[in-house]
Amino acid sequence: MRPKPSSPFAIHWLSAIIVLAFAHYPQRAARGDAGVSASSSIEAAGQRLVAAYPNFLTAAASNVLVWKDATRMAIDDGLGAKPHTAWLAAPDLEDMFEMPYPAGAPALAPALNQDPGRARNAAFFDKMYGDCRAGDVTKSLVEIVWLPKKSGQRLQVTSINGVARKLEAISRILDQLPSRFDRYLAPAAGTYNCRTIAGTERTSAHGHGIAIDIAIKHAGYWRWSKPLAGGMYAYQNEIPREIIDVFEAHGFIWGGRWYHYDTMHFEYRPELFVR
Known part of the structure; x- marks a missing residue:
């Protein structure tokens, strides 16, 4: 379980956004809405996966995703639209695309249960x-040096799909940012960690070596906050847009775009950037 920082970060925000999580991002559409047939939605999901992971996937046809080793995997499990808890716990491949990821958008509070990219097919x-x-x-883990000029911290991430190279490229760019950004970046809170997500039985993206948590002292995490009246959570974020943009430009999604926010968290999910 992720530890809570010893000092309450909410007191010391410099640029925190504290607003109720209402509809700043579009709600997910039910399958088949807006004239989009179920079959075309399935096909689009498969094509986006093939485009994002060409080293592993060869084709997507009908409801079948074909791997280079000839493994065939169903894209849609046939269960239709799922309640949010089921969508998180047991998503099919199509479910991963149900909520569009708003890359490049302002860091505003997502609507209730808008968690684009949070669902991963295990x-x-x-x-x-x-x-x-x-x-x-x-x-498949390799060691990288995080912020070689400013930090020199050594981290382990996977080499698969070039994740290590991409994170090194991100690190070099972030290393050039003005010193006012340093507190958000170093020390990084961690990369590879074979663990489940707090409060669940699902393996974290850290367990695949594709995620990094940046400096924890300035992080907002929904499990650290108390729900407001009615059970809603207030969105809390300090991470500057300049940092978010660098990660997203390299195919990493940001946990601050989730209603169940985790603003220190970035994970490599290139399929969510394919259009």
Whole structure:
């Protein structure tokens, strides 16, 4: 479980946004809405995956995603639109695209349960990166130096899909930012960690070696906050747009774009940037 920082970060915000989480981002559409047929939605999901992961996938046809080793995987499980809890717990491949990821948008409070990119199909990512519980991930881990000029912290991430190279490129760019950004970036809170997501039985993206948490002292995390009247959570963010933009330009989604926000968290999800 992710520890809560010893000092209440909410007291010391410099640029925090504290607003109720209402509709700043569009709600997800039910499958088949807006004239989009279920079959075309399935096909689009498959094509986006093939485009994002060409080293592993060869084709998507009808409801089948074809891997280079000839494995065939269903894109849609046939269960239709799912309640939010089921969408998170057991998403099919199509479900991962149900909420458009708003790359480049202002860092505003998402609407209730808008968690674009938070759903991950476990079988898909375990096949691609390995199951950390079986020891599959460690053989692909490589060490990178985070912010070599300002920090020099050594971190482990996967080499699969060029994730390590991309994170090194991000690090070099962030290393050039003015010193006022340093407190958000160093020390990084962690990368590879074979663990479940707090409060769930789902393996974290950290368990695949595709995620990084940046400096924890300036992080906002929904589980650290108390719900307001009616059960809503107030959105809390300090992470500057300049940092978010660099990660997104390299295919990393940001946990601050979720209603269940985790603003220190970035993970490599290139399929969500394919249009």
